[in-house]
Every structure is written in C-alpha cells, then in structure tokens.
Amino acid sequence: MDKEILTVLLVEDEDAHVEIVRRAFRDHYLLEVRLKVAGTLREARKYMDEILPDLVVLDMELPDGSGLDLLPGNKEDIKYPIVVMTSHGDEKMAVEALKLGALDYIVKSEDVLVEMPRIAGRSIREWSNITKRKEAEESLKNAAKEWQRTFDSTSDIIFIQDGDYNITRVNKACANMVGSSPEELIGRKCYRVFHKSDKPLPECPFYDVKRDGKSHSMMLDKTVFGMPVALTVSPLLDDEANVVGAIQVAKDITEIIAAEDKIKETAEVKSKFVSTVSHELRTPLTAIRESIDIALEETLKGGDHSPEEFLNLAKKNVDRLTRLIDDVLDFQKIDAGKMGFNVDKNDINEVVREVYQTLLPLTKEKGLKCEIKLNGAILGISFDRDKITQVIMNIASNAIKFTEKGSIEFITDLEGDNAIRVSIKDTGVGIAEEDMPRLFNRFEQIGRKNDRKTGGTGLGLAISKELIREHKGKIWAESTPGEGSTFHFVLPIEEKRG
Amino acid sequence: MSKKILVVDDEPDIVQVVSFRLRNAGYDVVTALSGRKGLDLVESERPDLILLDLRLPDIEGYDICEKLKNDEKYKSIPVVLLTASIISGSVKKLESSGADDCILKPFDYEDLLEIVGKLIKKAK
Structure with a gap:
C-alpha cells in the first residue's frame, strides 16, 4: 500500500531541533513526511498562505515574535491542526495557546522531539476525527434545514400530532392558516386549534388510523380550513409499528x-x-x-x-x-373548432342585397313592405361570404316569420372608424324583455310564441352568434314588444379572423 | 252521437295528422294550438277526452292537466298526454299531474286509437 505523503510545517528557529525532527521523520517507517521548515513568523505565514499543511508544529519563541500570533484566535476558524511547543514549566502559555485554537501542546525537549512522528500521527488522527464529526454535524444541520424548508414550501397544510392529539410539528402553511406562529401551536390539542372543540370530532380519521394502522382520508368543506380540503391522516409508527401519532395533510381542492x-x-x-x-x-x-x-x-x-x-x-x-x-x-x-372559414375581401352591401332579393317574394306573399338602405361608403372588408350570408338570412327569415304586418328593413352603415354594421329591422311581435338574455342560446325559442309553427330549429341565432364571434364581431338585438325588433351585427374592418 | 276529442298541440302538422286519424275513426275533433285556447275549448266544447301536448309555448301540458284534474267540473274528462321526450324525473311529474295516460311521439296511431277508445268507454 502506498504511504500517504503528509506535509508538516515546522516553525522552529533552532537548527539543532529542526535536525532532530527531520531525522526522526526520515527514520520513521510508517509516516512519509514532506517537512517544511520556517524559522520566523514571517516565513511561516508565507508558507501557510501557499500550502495547506496536514500539521503545523509551532515553537512559541521565534525571533520575530510569539508563536501565539500565528494561531487563528478560536477553535472554529482552525483550518489545520496546530501543535505548539512550549518551554518546560510554561503551562500558562500552553493554556493560552489552546484557547487561541491550538489542537495540542508539547513541552519541548530532545526526547520529545525524537517522538515527533508519533505525536504528529496522533495529532493528525485526532484532527481527522474532529473534522469528520464537524462535517457530520454540519450535514445533519443542513439536512434538518433542508427538511424544514421543504416542509414549509409545500402549500398543503401539514401538521404532526402525537397519539393524544398534541400537535408536535406544523408547517408554515398550517401556521399561516391558523394565524399563529408554529411555536404557539406546538403542544396544543389539534381539535382545539382546528375545530374549536373540547374533544376530537367523531368523524376524525385518526380513530380509523389508530384501529388499523393505515392512512385514511376525508373531504372537509370550507368551514374547517376556510377552503374545501382533502384531508389525509397517515399513521406515525414507532420501531415496533405501533401508531404513536399521525401526519395530517390537508390539500386545498378549490380548483379541483x-x-x-x-x-x-x-x-x-x-x-x-x-x-x-x-x-x-x-x-x-x-x-x-x-x-x-x-x-x-x-x-x-x-x-x-x-x-x-x-x-x-x-x-x-x-x-x-x-x-x-x-x-x-x-x-x-x-x-370542435372544425368549422372551416373562407375569409376574403367581400362587399357587404352586395351580400345584403342578395339576401334582400332572395327574401323579397316571401315578404310580398305576407304583404310586408321590404326596404333596403345601404351606405355606399363601405369598402370591401374581409369575411367569409357564405357564413355572413347565412347569418343575414337567418336574422331576416326570423324577422319575416315574426312580422304579420308592416315592414322589414335592411340597413348597412359604418360603426365608428373600424367597423361596419348590418341591421335588420322589423315591425313584428317583438321580444319580451325576460327572453332577451336567452335569445342567442341554443334551443331558446320556447318562450317565443308561434315560432314552432313556422319550423324554426331553435339553433339559428345561436349559430349566428358563433359565426359572428369567429369574425371577431358582435351581434345583439333591441326590441319593443308589440312594436318590433332590430337585430344588429358589426364586423371589424381591419382585423382578419384569427 | 259521436264522442268529441280535443287535441291541444302547438305543432300544426301533428294536429293535422292526429285529427285526421281520429275523424276517420268516427270522432268529432276540435283543435287548439296553444294551452290557453285549449282551456277555452274545454269550457265551450265539453270534450269527452283531451289529447294534450306537454310542451306548449304558453302553459305547460302538466299544468293544464293538473288544473283540469283539480276542477270538479272537468276532473272526469280523461286526459292523454303527448310527449316527444321522456326524461327521467318527468315520469313522477306525469303521475302527479293526474293524467290518465301518456303517449310518446312518434306514436303508432293504432295504439293511439286503442288508448283513446278504452278511456272513452271507461268514462261512460
């Protein structure tokens, strides 16, 4: 097995002592050591900046000051083990050195210097134990922190109770919901906190959890948590699988x-x-x-x-x-969004005129006057000719259907700067105010007298509304019962159907 | 004297075919296209049986039936409801309306004549 090469920094100004240590390391069969020697504090600092030694052996009396000055000042900031060497009888200095972060001290003598490899080995092992323990503590602390952060990050309300309903832990969402700090909740009975009750509710799933050691769930309406939740109570088991408490998770199901x-x-x-x-x-x-x-x-x-x-x-x-x-x-x-639209530049006046001419015989038959007023200033706009014809046809057929005497009027005009309007006015029975909101709904012809006699399907206006919506336009109606109705729709001039 | 039947339905085509069938079978037929008109004819014509559509534009067939069945003068007149849809839940309403029978559209006219004949015989 390859021996690990250790770097030891010896801070010592007496050459004779250095030589004893050097020889002791060289002769030692277990440790292979690269020995660096610094004769002054200044030199030592320079080395410490450049290398991370596995061990520093530090003499207390140096030409440019006390070895104490090289110590970190406290145990926490210590980066490598430092063993200090004091003169015989200088216990005070030794204690001071330990306080300032030295790992150990030795009383300097030739006998001790010869023993340096053994001392070095022991110190490095001890240091390694300390480091490992520190790392373990650190990672434990980090794990706890990490766990708490996760626990607090979930939007589900979570608390942990013992077998007697005492709260032992809550997450942030839980504390926020109750409006107390976690510390205030811990130790209180969960039924007092959540149900304002003197005893557990009869429907509490924890009864079932205690009985069979399995998870149980229930829905709670918003009276308990201020929102509807799905509550799952899972058993907390000890090493012998006894139920010693429970984890209660309440999930907000408003959106669900x-x-x-x-x-x-x-x-x-x-x-x-x-x-x-x-x-x-x-x-x-x-x-x-x-x-x-x-x-x-x-x-x-x-x-x-x-x-x-x-x-x-x-x-x-x-x-x-x-x-x-x-x-x-x-x-x-x-x-299904499968209605194909064939949008093109078209003349709305021409479309209205066509419908007018198609329906003219029908109005004559009923003895109705049929008029048309087109605004010639309207230029071509983009729309699906068949679909818009269908809409106008539908509105106009309704107008004729519900008008026994008087007239039907087709009107086109500009609506502001960016839209055109088509209106069809009749002098028919009109639409009752209570029927207005449902006018464009599917199968809403029931309230309208005489309709089914004339064979309407009850879908015409609903389809028209959808077709106009697809053109990014708007359709609506105005009516005075007994006097007549006017249906309007507008189409945007610029925008094409998206 | 032949028996008189009142047909109340807002669908003129249905009224036309049903009336034809009933007249062919030897009944007198009076017709109404709305609930209100139907109620007027019950009073003026005193029919021996009423065929009543459930979905009428002004008054629902159920309501007309209930009204007649709660009226001492008319409760003995058999009422047969005509409907194009039986939705669960409306069966209960049908029972509580007190109607004597119900026929689903499209119907077989022989069934219609059989039901009508049986009810008129029973009413005698």
Missing part, C-alpha cells in the same frame, strides 16, 4: 372542485342538448310517419282524401328535419 363543476356543467349541457335534439327530431318524425301512412292508406283504399295533402306535409317535415340536422352539425363543427 371548480374543474369538476365545469365537467358536470358540460355534461349537463350535453345531456340537455341531446334530449332537446331528440325532442325536436321526434316531432317532424311523427308528422312524416303519420302523413305517409295516411297517404298510403288513402291511395290503396281509394278513399275520399287526396294523398297529395299528406305527402306535402311529409315533405315539409323532411325539410324541417334536414334543417335541424344541418344546424346540429354546424354546431358540432363550431364546438
């Missing part, structure tokens, strides 16, 4: 509950949607089935009734079914 509510709400909307759609499907289906049945029977029997009337009825309801399914599919696409 909110997310769950959202999921529930979505499921409810979906289920309502499905039930409404199935209702809306069954009605035309009933009409189709019955009218075809009747038409068939009348044809076979050669009855008094012409089958034509009932076949027309069937056809009308097939159209209604088709519209409903188209609308539902449109919605599905919008919800």
Whole structure:
C-alpha cells in the first residue's frame, strides 16, 4: 500500500531541533513526511498562505515574535491542526495557546522531539476525527434545514400530532392558516386549534388510523380550513409499528372542485342538448310517419282524401328535419373548432342585397313592405361570404316569420372608424324583455310564441352568434314588444379572423 | 252521437295528422294550438277526452292537466298526454299531474286509437 505523503510545517528557529525532527521523520517507517521548515513568523505565514499543511508544529519563541500570533484566535476558524511547543514549566502559555485554537501542546525537549512522528500521527488522527464529526454535524444541520424548508414550501397544510392529539410539528402553511406562529401551536390539542372543540370530532380519521394502522382520508368543506380540503391522516409508527401519532395533510381542492363543476356543467349541457335534439327530431318524425301512412292508406283504399295533402306535409317535415340536422352539425363543427372559414375581401352591401332579393317574394306573399338602405361608403372588408350570408338570412327569415304586418328593413352603415354594421329591422311581435338574455342560446325559442309553427330549429341565432364571434364581431338585438325588433351585427374592418 | 276529442298541440302538422286519424275513426275533433285556447275549448266544447301536448309555448301540458284534474267540473274528462321526450324525473311529474295516460311521439296511431277508445268507454 502506498504511504500517504503528509506535509508538516515546522516553525522552529533552532537548527539543532529542526535536525532532530527531520531525522526522526526520515527514520520513521510508517509516516512519509514532506517537512517544511520556517524559522520566523514571517516565513511561516508565507508558507501557510501557499500550502495547506496536514500539521503545523509551532515553537512559541521565534525571533520575530510569539508563536501565539500565528494561531487563528478560536477553535472554529482552525483550518489545520496546530501543535505548539512550549518551554518546560510554561503551562500558562500552553493554556493560552489552546484557547487561541491550538489542537495540542508539547513541552519541548530532545526526547520529545525524537517522538515527533508519533505525536504528529496522533495529532493528525485526532484532527481527522474532529473534522469528520464537524462535517457530520454540519450535514445533519443542513439536512434538518433542508427538511424544514421543504416542509414549509409545500402549500398543503401539514401538521404532526402525537397519539393524544398534541400537535408536535406544523408547517408554515398550517401556521399561516391558523394565524399563529408554529411555536404557539406546538403542544396544543389539534381539535382545539382546528375545530374549536373540547374533544376530537367523531368523524376524525385518526380513530380509523389508530384501529388499523393505515392512512385514511376525508373531504372537509370550507368551514374547517376556510377552503374545501382533502384531508389525509397517515399513521406515525414507532420501531415496533405501533401508531404513536399521525401526519395530517390537508390539500386545498378549490380548483379541483371548480374543474369538476365545469365537467358536470358540460355534461349537463350535453345531456340537455341531446334530449332537446331528440325532442325536436321526434316531432317532424311523427308528422312524416303519420302523413305517409295516411297517404298510403288513402291511395290503396281509394278513399275520399287526396294523398297529395299528406305527402306535402311529409315533405315539409323532411325539410324541417334536414334543417335541424344541418344546424346540429354546424354546431358540432363550431364546438370542435372544425368549422372551416373562407375569409376574403367581400362587399357587404352586395351580400345584403342578395339576401334582400332572395327574401323579397316571401315578404310580398305576407304583404310586408321590404326596404333596403345601404351606405355606399363601405369598402370591401374581409369575411367569409357564405357564413355572413347565412347569418343575414337567418336574422331576416326570423324577422319575416315574426312580422304579420308592416315592414322589414335592411340597413348597412359604418360603426365608428373600424367597423361596419348590418341591421335588420322589423315591425313584428317583438321580444319580451325576460327572453332577451336567452335569445342567442341554443334551443331558446320556447318562450317565443308561434315560432314552432313556422319550423324554426331553435339553433339559428345561436349559430349566428358563433359565426359572428369567429369574425371577431358582435351581434345583439333591441326590441319593443308589440312594436318590433332590430337585430344588429358589426364586423371589424381591419382585423382578419384569427 | 259521436264522442268529441280535443287535441291541444302547438305543432300544426301533428294536429293535422292526429285529427285526421281520429275523424276517420268516427270522432268529432276540435283543435287548439296553444294551452290557453285549449282551456277555452274545454269550457265551450265539453270534450269527452283531451289529447294534450306537454310542451306548449304558453302553459305547460302538466299544468293544464293538473288544473283540469283539480276542477270538479272537468276532473272526469280523461286526459292523454303527448310527449316527444321522456326524461327521467318527468315520469313522477306525469303521475302527479293526474293524467290518465301518456303517449310518446312518434306514436303508432293504432295504439293511439286503442288508448283513446278504452278511456272513452271507461268514462261512460
């Protein structure tokens, strides 16, 4: 085995003594030592700056001062072991040296100097033990600190109790929640602190933990911790696996509950949607089935009734079914973000005029006046022509549907500097104030009289709202019941659909 | 004298096919497209049976039924509810409304005629 080479700094001004030490080290068969010698304090300081010796052997009387001046001053700042050599009978000096950080002292004589390798070996071993102990203490302290920091960093409320419900430890989140310092909480009964009760609550999971030695959980509403929490109580076991206490962790579940509510709400909307759609499907289906049945029977029997009337009825309801399914599919696409938009520079006046012309025969049929007022100053803006046509068509069809006498008016205008507005005004039945907030919701036609007679699917305005939203625009309605309604939407001029 | 049936539904197409079936089966039929009109006709026409849609724009079918069944003058008139959707929970409401029967759309007209016939016979 290779011997470790130790560096020993000998601070000694008497050559004869140096020589004894040098020879003693050289002759020693166990230690291999590189001996550095300094004859003065100055020289010694210079060495100590340059090398980290494994041992310093320091004479107290040097030409340029006392060896005491080389000592660090206290035990903590000591970087390497220093053994001081005092003259015979100078106990006082020895004690002073130990106070100032020397590891050991020897009384200088030739006999002792010869023994230097043994002394050096012992001192280095002792030093190494001290260092190790110090390191162990340091790492223990660091581990405790690290643990406390982790304990305090978690946002979960954590406290530890003994078997009698006495709090033995709390983390910062726990102390903050109670509004006390950790020191104030330690030693108090947890049920007093958290439940303001004279005894543990009957539902406390610690009963179960004590019984079976396993973790138990429960939900607590916000009355206990000021927020809804999931509480887990885990047993604290001793070496024989006896339950001697518990670790209680309370996790804030406000966000989880909110997310769950959202999921529930979505499921409810979906289920309502499905039930409404199935209702809306069954009605035309009933009409189709019955009218075809009747038409068939009348044809076979050669009855008094012409089958034509009932076949027309069937056809009308097939159209209604088709519209409903188209609308539902449109919605599905919008919800899934799969509705493709074909945005291009278009002339909004032209689009409005087209819808106006398409619907003109229908208004004539109902005896309604149909007017159009377009602002010629509107330049081309970017939008999806089909989708915006669909929106205008939908609003205008509604207007005609709900208007028995008077007029329908199509208007385009500028809305401020950055938007254009399309308005469709009717003199129809109007919309009751209580129905206004639900106007653009899905399947909200129920409160509106006479609607289903005319075969609306209840999705048109909801789809229109989504289409306008996709264009970064806005849609709304104004109405005076009995006098009429005006539907408006605005589209931004600059911005393209994102 | 043929029996008189009142059909209350806001879907004119449904009213049309149902009325046709009932007339073909030999009943007198009066129709209403709203709950309010239906209640008026109960008073003026004194029908022998009422076919009543659940979802009406003005008054819910349940409420009309409950109202009739709590009225000494009309409680003996059989009421058959027509519905396009049976959602759990509404079954209970159906029972408490006092309706004599319920038919789900789309229905088989033979079933409809059978139920109507049975209830009118029972009411005699």
